Amino acid sequence: MVEIARAELHVSVSDPVASSMNFLNEVAGRHPRAISLAAGRPYDGFYSVDDIAGYQQSYVDYLLAGGLSWDRVPGMLLQYGRTNGQLGELISRMLEIDENIVVSPESVMVTAGCQEAMIIVLRALCSDPDDVVLAVEPCYVGLTGAARILGVDAVPVPESIGGVDPETVAEVARRVRAAGKRPRALYLVPNFSNPSGASLPTATRRRLLDVAAEQDLLLLEDDPYGLFGTDDEPRPTLKSLDTGGRVIYLGSFAKSCFPGARVGFLVADQIVVDRAGRRTLLADEMSAIKSMLTVNTSPIAQAVIGGILVESDCSLRTANRDKIAFYRNNLRVLLASLDEHFPQPDRDERGVRWNVPGGGFFVVVDVPFRADEKLLERSAEQFGVLWTPMSFFYADGGHQSIRLSCSYLEADRLAEGVRRLSQLVAATV
Known part of the structure; x- marks a missing residue:
């Protein structure tokens, strides 16, 4: 069979960002029971094949x-x-x-x-x-x-x-x-x-x-x-x-x-x-x-x-009134869960903080340690929760931040995912 040197393929084939996103999917596949606060996809409950x-x-x-x-x-x-x-x-x-x-x-x-x-x-x-x-x-x-x-x-x-x-x-x-x-x-x-x-x-x-x-x-x-x-x-x-x-x-x-x-x-x-x-x-x-x-x-x-x-x-x-209400509530639940599981003054002492968006699907949490692929693997295996390293979205940066998504899960699973994340942080700090 013909063998092709990977180095001779276009640089986009080995794009580190694409490789990182593939890694995220692989981790999710290896740990199907882990709660995914990484997936930015819409909630499945709004769709039916019968509607097509x-x-x-x-x-x-x-x-x-x-x-x-x-x-x-x-x-x-x-x-x-x-x-x-x-x-x-x-x-x-x-x-x-x-x-x-x-x-x-x-x-x-x-x-x-x-x-x-x-x-x-x-x-x-x-x-x-x-x-x-x-x-x-x-x-x-x-x-x-x-x-x-x-x-x-x-x-x-x-x-x-x-x-x-x-x-x-x-x-x-x-x-x-x-x-x-x-x-x-x-x-x-x-x-x-x-x-x-x-x-x-x-x-x-x-x-x-x-x-x-x-x-x-x-x-x-x-x-x-x-x-x-x-x-x-x-x-x-x-x-x-x-x-x-x-x-x-x-x-x-x-x-x-x-x-x-x-x-x-x-x-x-x-x-x-x-x-x-x-x-x-x-x-x-x-x-x-x-x-x-x-x-x-x-x-x-x-x-x-x-x-x-x-x-x-x-x-x-x-057409999106129900979706708008769902995603609004989910974002509020995500933010409230962060407040619950990372209370003050312990939050500041640990060096954990996050932004409060006015909408959308995502919240960024800063953590006092390197949030990389190795930690993500540990998070999925030992604590049953997935998130996205913010470094995926930088040319060079975001190494101590993670992105959480609130779009794909129902509210109780979101809250449980944040609880598991707090356990990871407590064990890592």
């Missing part, structure tokens, strides 16, 4: 009501389709209703999950070896992994407790230019970020848009958790505040609908001008990249998501 056919039928009914003849329906669902997808109109209506984002359907590209959207945007924007993307750190591993696959440098912009500081963004952009590189865009999750849970105040969002204009940056706004605040306070997206075309909006239906559909989208309404002066939408230009990646997003999967949008009158906030 109903959603598809709702979408078919929508097509027929819109004037499509029955003989064309099979082609819409079972054939290759438009590269940028067929849900543009429904998604644009959803964005206007839920997020006050007004964009044309033509500026929407439906992708095979948000991960594909990241790859398409990075590939389109970073055309030169000296082009780099800035990324708020700690950073979602999907973005750094996509950059690694494409050979694009992801330059970290350190995040503070309150989220990224726009002046720090400007400072990093200037430093990158001084080193002979061109910063093309900044990637961030402004609402309840994964992994930190941080959320930007409105004033910071406005200042960030100003800095983007000053530094000639595009902003890649990823917003998978915006629906899931612990209150109903409006948190305007960067895209809704954007008057200068600086924001490319990345969306996902994984948390608001279900992950198995693998449907995401991007909104790129920037104008592209060629040498002859012809003007097109960036979303249209990027379709050439998508056509070489996945040809098009599964029309069957799009029909399922389309049916959910039709049934909810294009308001995912309305």
Whole structure:
């Protein structure tokens, strides 16, 4: 058999972040009884296989009501389709209703999950070896992994407790230019970020848009958790505040609908001008990249998501009322359990502290020891609890912090997981 030297394969094959996430899955597989405070996936109880056919039928009914003849329906669902997808109109209506984002359907590209959207945007924007993307750190591993696959440098912009500081963004952009590189865009999750849970105040969002204009940056706004605040306070997206075309909006239906559909989208309404002066939408230009990646997003999967949008009158906030209530309660239970099992003053004496996010799925806990893969293995084997080392989300850092997720479990299991975590901490300090 042919043998291939691993060193001759692309660096993304041995990406330490990907290897770390694989390790996390392996530990979970070896210890199936361990309570997982690591999994950031949605709660299974909201999904039923029986719903799929109903959603598809709702979408078919929508097509027929819109004037499509029955003989064309099979082609819409079972054939290759438009590269940028067929849900543009429904998604644009959803964005206007839920997020006050007004964009044309033509500026929407439906992708095979948000991960594909990241790859398409990075590939389109970073055309030169000296082009780099800035990324708020700690950073979602999907973005750094996509950059690694494409050979694009992801330059970290350190995040503070309150989220990224726009002046720090400007400072990093200037430093990158001084080193002979061109910063093309900044990637961030402004609402309840994964992994930190941080959320930007409105004033910071406005200042960030100003800095983007000053530094000639595009902003890649990823917003998978915006629906899931612990209150109903409006948190305007960067895209809704954007008057200068600086924001490319990345969306996902994984948390608001279900992950198995693998449907995401991007909104790129920037104008592209060629040498002859012809003007097109960036979303249209990027379709050439998508056509070489996945040809098009599964029309069957799009029909399922389309049916959910039709049934909810294009308001995912309305469709997700039960999920919003569930995740709000779970976050409160997680925080209350931390208070219970790490009480004052013992907490300070041990050097344990955590943030209090205003929503989302994640809480970061600082601990007075190195939280690495070796400790995670011990945690699973001896104490029956899993968590995610924060070092997975840094180029170099986060070694004494862990990420806890509150999305996947019911409240009593969350509380038990925190109790087990407190036993690990007591035995390790």
